[in-house]
Amino acid sequence: MRLLSGISASLALLLSTVYAQVSWTVSPFNPPSIPLAVRTPYLSAWLPQGPGAALNGAWPTFWTGSILGWAGFVNVDGTSYNFLGTPGVPGVTFQKAVQKSFTFTSTQSIFVLSAGPIDLTVTFLSPVEPNDLVKQSTPFAYMSVSAMSTDGAAHTVQVYSDISAEWVSGDNSLKANWSTTTGNTLIHQVSLASQTVFSEVNDHTQYGSAYYATSNVVGATFQTGADVTVRAQFIRNGVLPNTQDTNFRAISDNWPVFALAHNLGSVSGTATTPVVFAVGHVRDPAIQYITRNGNQNRSLYFWSQFRTAADLITSFLGDFNAALSRAKTFDTKVQTDANRISTDYTGVVELSIRQSLGANEITVSKNSDGTFNTNDVLLFMKEISSDGNTNTVDVIFPAWPIFLYTNPQLGKFLLEGLFRYQASGLYPNKWSVHDLGAHYPQAIGHNDGGDEAMPVEESGNMLIMALSYAQKTGDNSQLTTYTALLDQWTQFLITDSLIPANQISTDDFAGPLANQTNLAIKGIVGIKAMSQIASILGDTAKSANYSSIAANYVTRWQGFAQSTTGRHLTLSYGNSASWGLSYNMFADKLLKLNVFPQSIYDQQTAWYQTVTQPFGVPLDTRHTYTKSDWEIWTGGIMTTTAARDIFVSAVHKWASSGTSSAPFGDWYETTNGAPQGFRARPVVGGHLALLVL
Numbered sequence: 001m002r003l004l005s006g007i008s009a010s011l012a013l014l015l016s017t018v019y020a021q022v023s024w025t026v027s028p029f030n031p032p033s034i035p036l037a038v039r040t041p042y043l044s045a046w047l048p049q050g051p052g053a054a055l056n057g058a059w060p061t062f063w064t065g066s067i068l069g070w071a072g073f074v075n076v077d078g079t080s081y082n083f084l085g086t087p088g089v090p091g092v093t094f095q096k097a098v099q100k101s102f103t104f105t106s107t108q109s110i111f112v113l114s115a116g117p118i119d120l121t122v123t124f125l126s127p128v129e130p131n132d133l134v135k136q137s138t139p140f141a142y143m144s145v146s147a148m149s150t151d152g153a154a155h156t157v158q159v160y161s162d163i164s165a166e167w168v169s170g171d172n173s174l175k176a177n178w179s180t181t182t183g184n185t186l187i188h189q190v191s192l193a194s195q196t197v198f199s200e201v202n203d204h205t206q207y208g209s210a211y212y213a214t215s216n217v218v219g220a221t222f223q224t225g226a227d228v229t230v231r232a233q234f235i236r237n238g239v240l241p242n243t244q245d246t247n248f249r250a251i252s253d254n255w256p257v258f259a260l261a262h263n264l265g266s267v268s269g270t271a272t273t274p275v276v277f278a279v280g281h282v283r284d285p286a287i288q289y290i291t292r293n294g295n296q297n298r299s300l301y302f303w304s305q306f307r308t309a310a311d312l313i314t315s316f317l318g319d320f321n322a323a324l325s326r327a328k329t330f331d332t333k334v335q336t337d338a339n340r341i342s343t344d345y346t347g348v349v350e351l352s353i354r355q356s357l358g359a360n361e362i363t364v365s366k367n368s369d370g371t372f373n374t375n376d377v378l379l380f381m382k383e384i385s386s387d388g389n390t391n392t393v394d395v396i397f398p399a400w401p402i403f404l405y406t407n408p409q410l411g412k413f414l415l416e417g418l419f420r421y422q423a424s425g426l427y428p429n430k431w432s433v434h435d436l437g438a439h440y441p442q443a444i445g446h447n448d449g450g451d452e453a454m455p456v457e458e459s460g461n462m463l464i465m466a467l468s469y470a471q472k473t474g475d476n477s478q479l480t481t482y483t484a485l486l487d488q489w490t491q492f493l494i495t496d497s498l499i500p501a502n503q504i505s506t507d508d509f510a511g512p513l514a515n516q517t518n519l520a521i522k523g524i525v526g527i528k529a530m531s532q533i534a535s536i537l538g539d540t541a542k543s544a545n546y547s548s549i550a551a552n553y554v555t556r557w558q559g560f561a562q563s564t565t566g567r568h569l570t571l572s573y574g575n576s577a578s579w580g581l582s583y584n585m586f587a588d589k590l591l592k593l594n595v596f597p598q599s600i601y602d603q604q605t606a607w608y609q610t611v612t613q614p615f616g617v618p619l620d621t622r623h624t625y626t627k628s629d630w631e632i633w634t635g636g637i638m639t640t641t642a643a644r645d646i647f648v649s650a651v652h653k654w655a656s657s658g659t660s661s662a663p664f665g666d667w668y669e670t671t672n673g674a675p676q677g678f679r680a681r682p683v684v685g686g687h688l689a690l691l692v693l
């Protein structure tokens with residue numbers, strides 16, 4: 001390891017790990033909120049932590065923080081232990097299992113709890129299947145439970161779990177209905193009695209159904225009914241009566257729950273084969289997408305392979321062992337790759353992956369004869385937490401590294417909907433649109449041009465991502481199809497990016513500003529990217545012209561953007577005391593454009609080490625808050641390992657500090673690690689930036 005300078009060494013000490021204090025062992029650290037079932041914007045179940053909560057120390061919640069009833073009990077020789085959720089069950093006695101350890105990887109959250117003489121291993125697996133469109137679009141996650149005796153004796157064990165109807169709405173006063181089917185698979189289905197397609201309440205979807213299912217093996221039983229009734233039934237008897245409550249009622253009216261139980265029989269000192277539960281939420285159509293011929297309904301891709309949700313669920317459960325093995329391979333690959341940076345970095349990346357991919361849904365359209373057109377794949381991303389827009393360009397952009405790392409084709413499918421809409425001529429502005437729709441899951445465009453304008457930001461982002469995809473894959477089809485649009489955005493950047501007008505950047509919460517140095521970087525990189533695109537497409541004259549414009553702009557930009565001290569770039573031209581994270585230089589490095597001179601990289605590397613706060617480097621001089629994604633991107637442009645690691649350690653410290661109980665927030669305060677409001681956003685895919693350089 002290289003020697004740190006005096007100031008860096010003391011900062012490194014300040015940034016050394018502070019873990020949330022918990023009484024169980026944790027690996028790699030205790031995060032703000034633990035992903036349990038995180039696969040889509042509507043299948044997003046977490047265990048909030050703050051300073052730490054056991055699996056049975058808090059209710060699981062939706063990403064917003066509202067409770068998702070999900071309970072678990074295990075009976076051991078007739079004594080009942082609660083292992084999941086915090087249910088109260090009047091009239092019966094049970095104990096709390098004691099959590100011994102918690103581990104997370106990129107795909108799994110694994111808890112070990114002791115229930116008397118039994119250790120229970122509860123594994124929440126949210127598959128990450130970037131190379132399989134059917135599996136990646138499957139809106140289900142697994143919970144598996146296995147037991148092992150710890151005292152040398154055999155014990156009789158039964159396992160129970162239920163979900164409530166809170167999984168189908170953001171309003172618990174609404175009426176739900178439900179049914180249970182009992183073939184090879186026990187499947188509970190619960191729905192809102194009155195549904196509104198493409199609508200949300202408090203960010204929960206208001207149509208489709210939630211499912212809770214398990215294989216109908218010997219000893220499997222089920223029940224639906226009031227929470228206290230059904231849970232007491234299991235606690236007393238260790239078995240459910242296979243009965244259904246058909247008194248359909250409001251979600252919160254005697255809380256109907258949908259329960260499943262397994263008899264593990266006699267359990268010895270060898271861990272049992274796990275019993276597996278599948279939880280998910282299915283809706284169809286999933287997305288409404290604007291075309292010149294009106295709004296098109298799009299379905300999750302898995303529908304092209306399965307006729308019914310029941311078929312999908314049975315296949316999903318049957319695939320558990322293979323899915324777990326694929327997950328372990330993926331987890332190991334991420335660990336190996338990220339450990340090349342540091343172990344701190346590995347934990348940050350592992351915590352980011354399910355969250356980032358879980359904001360996306362892969363969709364397919366139908367042919368006129370009703371069959372699926374599997375050649376027409378579009379990916380949709382919800383801008384979770386900040387405003388719920390669909391396919392926000394400057395949210396896809398920070399997340400972009402996760403697509404480059406896992407499967408760049410998913411990135412292409414994200415861009416394709418944006419390209420197609422703007423190529424249709426329905427969008428009136430000369431710069432790139434901000435998003436495809438104000439409210440997920442509607443991608444109905446902005447034909448009035450009234451979307452949140454980020455002209456330089458989004459135009460640069462589209463050019464950078466389009467070239468990045470082509471460079472990574474050698475697939476130039478989008479560049480060919482959408483050359484005119486790409487050129488149009490470049491023309492705009494040539495006009496407006498050297499002297500950027502008063503406007504917002506992606507960091508819109510910081511307000512508008514004229515002459516933003518970092519925005520100019522984005523625009524210049526965008527122009528140079530189009531020079532490369534023109535070269536790929538064989539237009540050498542255009543390529544040379546744009547290349548010389550970019551080079552000329554860099555020289556002039558240096559005159560505008562340097563602080564008079566010569567020690568750092570400014571936040572905005574002429575304000576020498578100002579500075580900010582120049583994270584847009586990451587794109588220069590990613591695309592290997594070398595449009596900015598090495599001296600700027602060296603200067604920024606030296607500078608950030610002098611302005612670090614206890615929890616990292618502020619976003620800019622307007623505030624002391626920062627963005628974790630942009631910190632890692634900035635880490636990517638540092639010319640020394642020590643400077644890079646200041647950013648990595650800062651994000652690790654924030655993620656492991658116990659100051660938040662919300663799913664990994666990307667916006668936080670550098671002085672004390674206080675969260676700033678964003679949570680569960682896909683932009684944490686940007687934490688993979690160091691894996692794609």
Ligand SMILES: *[C@@H]1O[C@H](CO)[C@@H](O)[C@H](O)[C@H]1NC(C)=O
Nearest residue numbers: 177178179191192193194195
């Ligand atoms: C529940 O309500 C939905 C929507 O009204 C309806 O389509 C479905 O058939 C109902 N299911 C049951 C089991 O009553």
Ligand SMILES: *[C@@H]1O[C@H](CO)[C@@H](O)[C@H](O)[C@H]1NC(C)=O
Nearest residue numbers: 197284285294295296297298
């Ligand atoms: C899209 O789906 C909705 C809800 O099922 C339906 O009402 C509408 O007619 C469909 N639109 C088209 C164009 O198929």
Ligand SMILES: *[C@@H]1O[C@H](CO)[C@@H](O)[C@H](O)[C@H]1NC(C)=O
Nearest residue numbers: 499500502514515560573574
């Ligand atoms: C932006 O910077 C240019 C170049 O320094 C300067 O001419 C212009 O006045 C600045 N605009 C604003 C609004 O500060």
Ligand SMILES: *[C@@H]1O[C@H](CO)[C@@H](O)[C@H](O)[C@H]1NC(C)=O
Nearest residue numbers: 490491494541542545546549
């Ligand atoms: C270079 O591109 C700019 C901006 O599109 C254009 O105004 C100029 O005429 C071009 N120059 C040449 C030599 O093609």
